[in-house]
Amino acid sequence: MQPKHPANSEAPSRALTDYPRPSVAVDTALLTVADRALSVVLVQSGDRPALPGTFLHEGETLRDAVLRSLRVKCGISGLEPRQLRVFDAPGRDTRGWVLSVAHLDVVPARDLTLDASLAHPTAVGSARTLPLMYDHAEIIELAVDALRAEYADRPDPRPLLPEPFTLRELQTLHEAIAGERLPRDAFRRRMEPLLTDTGELSRGTRGKPARLFRRTPDPRR
Amino acid sequence: MQPKHPANSEAPSRALTDYPRPSVAVDTALLTVADRALSVVLVQSGDRPALPGTFLHEGETLRDAVLRSLRVKCGISGLEPRQLRVFDAPGRDTRGWVLSVAHLDVVPARDLTLDASLAHPTAVGSARTLPLMYDHAEIIELAVDALRAEYADRPDPRPLLPEPFTLRELQTLHEAIAGERLPRDAFRRRMEPLLTDTGELSRGTRGKPARLFRRTPDPRR
DNA sequence: GTCGATTATCGCGCTTCCGCGCTAAATGTC
DNA sequence: GACATTTAGCGCGGAAGCGCGATAATCGAC
Incomplete structure (x- = not known):
């Protein structure tokens, strides 16, 4: 049975790597607007749809990992992910102990040149009826609320409209x-x-x- | 050199534990009100003051870890921590790869029966001038902003006043x-x-x- | 040239919220 | 009993924001 971590910021007699540690994933609700409604980009994960994500690699930040996952999974780059919340239910992933740091990002529909067999935008309303992996349905709701708050009193703060616009x-x-x-x-x-x-x-x-x-x-x- | 994690939600041919993983800490800005001003509880960490924190243990949630750290470090229990944000700079801790999930919690001053040699409330204004560990100064600012937003239009939402009150x-x-x-x-x-x-x-x-x-x-x- | 569609402006009445000065009530101190 | 202190309420003028109907301007389709 492995020892528990020492209290944070104590000087441990052992290396940190001697203690059980979680895998840390990043999952991103990548939102766009199509047909006058919000859509979210989904990928196929095994037999179920999911948000694009990846595990955090040593030496990178969460933002680095999000950008890497969007580039690899969706062929998208140059975005500005925003951290939402950590999902930490101990049994949320059957493969082992995994935390997920949920993110929100936004992309103009015109920049989505997706391989539809890999990633595809799905109307948020439709996504709600799908059997999404893990807590991804919850992540989508969080992201939609966060985006709505951003747009409440500022004009197109996550630039979606090409300039100039009416x-x-x-x-x-x-x-x-x-x-x-x-x-x-x-x-x-x-x-x-x-x-x-x-x-x-x-x-x-x-x-x-x-x-x-x-x-x-x-x-x- | 260790392999990198597979993409999240892919079926790996190896166990997750085969890959480098960070230690995950929780750090809490425990705020209270004393002498008509906000204070934050600090503990001594080596030779520098810090927020109370701990490493996340397997099988517990972040909230479990926060509550454990507040109980152990401050003798406080029964609180309602709120997640703020993950601090993820790769070099933020000299002992190794550590992420910190910052939290906010609030406690009435009357419930603080601290061993002053271990943990003590410090006026937020004073705390700003101290050489705090890691990114703890930033965590405090985040927490203060979050608490101010909570109090903006609801009466004492993190109950500090004993009832009834004027x-x-x-x-x-x-x-x-x-x-x-x-x-x-x-x-x-x-x-x-x-x-x-x-x-x-x-x-x-x-x-x-x-x-x-x-x-x-x-x-x- | 007419028409429908679209954008733009604006007057107006209404609602909501604010700050301030003033007044009144009720207590403990002296 | 007088006084200072504290709480409470309120009238009032002003500021800010809203929804709506009406009107005008300008374009492309026909």
Whole structure:
């Protein structure tokens, strides 16, 4: 029977590697917007769908591992994963003791050139009905809530819209993420002050041409 | 040189324990309020002060580990730790590869019967000037921000005040946590609807007796 | 050229929240 | 009993935000 770890920050008489340690995985709810609704990228894990993930390798950070897993599993790079929470139920993985650090990331649908036999976006509503591995359904819900909070009062903070864009395009995106209709005037009053008017108008569209905007860089980020 | 982990959720030809794994620690910013200001409980770690923590043992959850560390290091039990974030810089601990899952917990000052030579509350302002171990200064800032957010629009959600209490006592507590004065009328308008008036008045105090309140159980918790 | 579609603006009434000064009530101290 | 202290309530003016209906402008389709 192996000894238990010493208290953290005590000087142990043994090496840390003498003690039982968990494997640490990262799993990412990679969200995108397609057909005016949120989708999540799923991969096939054995016989069940799952979020893309990997085990943490020595010498890398959690973020390094997330980026590696998205590159390898989904052919995606250059993203900004955000840590959500650690899932730590002792028996969550039948192969042994595994913790998972859940992450959220966001990618424009146009950047997804997935091999559909490996990874594919699934509407969040549909994903809820699937028998996902481990606690991945819970991770998706956490991620959706976190993304909705980010989008509540900032215009497209995880840039999904190519610039420039119209107010209407921005509102449609925000409604897809919020999962509900957003009243037009209130939305415009809240967002317009946070945007940069390019001074240009849309072209090739029916009706009065819409003004075109860019995001104003957020000093907080 | 040891092999790297297989991709998460692939069926490995080797046991998970064949691969390098980190030690996982939990560190807790245990906050309390004393002298109308926030304090954090520090322990001595070698020659430097630190947050109480421990390594995660097989078969327990992070919460189990936090509770164990608070019991062993501080003689405290029955708390409700909240996960904050994982600290994962590869070189953060000179003894080897260690991740730390930072937590926040809150304890009334009256429940702290600490052996001062082991653990002692330190005003958060003072703690900022100390050479804390690892990333513990950062953990404290995260915890303070998280606690302030919890207290922003709910009355004493991490119960610190013994019941019943007066509006003035509640306001004084919230000001200690917020670190700033809160205007009386606005505070009362925001909080009073969320409290249960006991129908009783304070006694033994100078001036008009104050009404006494209890917390109304929050359906969200 | 007309029409429908689309964007944009705005006045307006309403709601919510805030800060402040003032007044009243009730207690303990002297 | 007077006084200082403390709590409590409230009127009021102001600020901020909202939803809605109405109107105007501008485009492409026909």
